Amino acid sequence: MAGTENGPILQFAPFQSSVDAGFWHELSSLKLNKLKTDESPIPITGYYTPCSNSQVSSHLTLLTESLPTDPTDEQQAKTSHGNRNKCSVPGILYNTNTLEGYYALDKQALLKAEAKKIWDDIQSGKAEEDSSVLSRFLLISFADLKKFNFYYWFAFPGIVLDPPATLVDLKPASKWFTPKEAESVSASCNEWRMSSLTAGVPFFLVSISSNSQAAIRPLKDFETCQREGHKMLFGFYDPSHLPNNPGWPLRNFLVFISAKWNLKKIQFLCYRENHGFADLGLSLVGEALIQPSQAWQDQDHVPNAVGWELNKGKRSSRCINLSTSMDPTRMAISAA
């Protein structure tokens, strides 16, 4: 880990994608019946949950319902805030008609365009109201419907802090809070996750009063919390299971916090669960230092972004063949 005078650089565990076969089935039928040769980008919805196991990270998952039933209707909101196991993340799909078209896509430009949306939502205050826009994602694909091959590549745009955030401290939440605080934080998080109003809200504030009582609050309560003078942490649903690295959503969250409230020292809670309940042994609390970028003062500035997903450690597309579940001739043979 590269270090600076302020401590090691905070390194984020990249988001990992997972695509349900149902998504490709739905895309195929959409392509054949509605889209035809239209290559316009399609708004889609991904889903994730806080990490709920000490051994595997949770993924950004695409399901059948990730695709809009009417792709021309951009207003169609696919919210499932009520389902705690499917916190929605807005995304966009570029599905090309040919493999050549797929490889010809300007990936840097597409990533930058999505990062700009995140940046704009931070500037406009939209991210404060609907924090899920901080984790936007991008998917490019080519569906070869003759051979039932699906080529695809995900990007999870992460805005680059320059210089990078550094880490002062990072430890299991159970060691950071006092036992009394920990108990109250767990209870409040579980309550937040049980309510259908908040279960799918991935970014929040943790406010802890002087008598160790914790409350989970929406981001828009920041000023109120600050006036109350309570101890405050920035919490997010962490898909990462790693003991020393927060997950990807923290990246844009730190950018948001820094740009919005101009904080230089940020205490954050990587919220993780075990068997569906708050687990402060797995959850982490960290303290990061951020140096606000001078360039951000410029209204038209769009920060750099990274985030194309690696395929087994390499910069390459993925491909899945679904002929066994899609090819009518093969299905007929296996059913014979």
Place this chain on the structure above:
Amino acid sequence: MVLSQKIHDAFKGTVERITNPRTVSAFKEKGVLSVNEFVIAGDNLVSKCPTWSWESGDPNKRKTYLLSDKQFLITRNVPCLRRVASIQEEYEAAGGEILLDDDENDGWLATHGKPKDTKGDEEENVPSMETLEISKNTIHPFSSHFGTEEEEEDIPDMEEFEESDNVIENDPATLQPTYLVAHEPDDDNILRTRTYDVSITYDKYYQTPRVWLTGYDESRMLLEPELVLQDVSQDHARKTVTIEDHPHLPGKHASVHPCKHAAVMKKLIDPLFAGGFEPQVDKYLFLFLKFVATVIPTIEYDYTMDFDLGSSST
């Protein structure tokens, strides 16, 4: 063999179409569930083990006798850290001790851990599909169409297309991928962590829940159903566990065949009665998932080990 399964499926399908779903409770007498009881038990599972949730599934495949938003249950991304074969080796090395350190009162669990020479005894308790005469051959026609040489030609090697031109990312704040497999050495002889989506549907013909497995490799790419059988207890692979069409999801999935579920559930419920408990139907799925754990011992899904079995213990 395959034919007998086809005939049975056709028969089962016809019966399901012409009969009404069970509405009268018979779970104590027969170990079966009515549709309503399935929903009650499912609601309880979702509330006690919140990693499980109800799904509505494909609108075209919805069952009219179930609510549109409660068609089946699913828990995603369940880790499976090692293959069953390694567990069985360990268990044999340990002299055939029971590996699943479960409660003693579930005597039926013990049969799973018994050495091979007690096979005869095992047959009695472990559900099998012998009545349907399905053998190994059943899955061969399928496997021959999944990953044949011919097919491999169709799947392009993505590394050919590895790019360096327009993806420039040397970002010090991105954790490099070597860390992502920190738990497992980078050695092809070591099995990486698989994950499973485990779903539970209602089988109208057998009037019991039915479990389905969708497997993924360490980079969350879909596993061939054939490979899923590596994570099934070898006593059950290809007998109790078969590869079939999922009623709500596309494609072939491995499933624990429900033909003996009612009998096994009755075996689990009866001792509770004898012990003075009044088994409650909303606990059905907890018991059921405990039984399923013997079939898929390395898939670490959530089925909350400690729960009240009946009313008298609350």
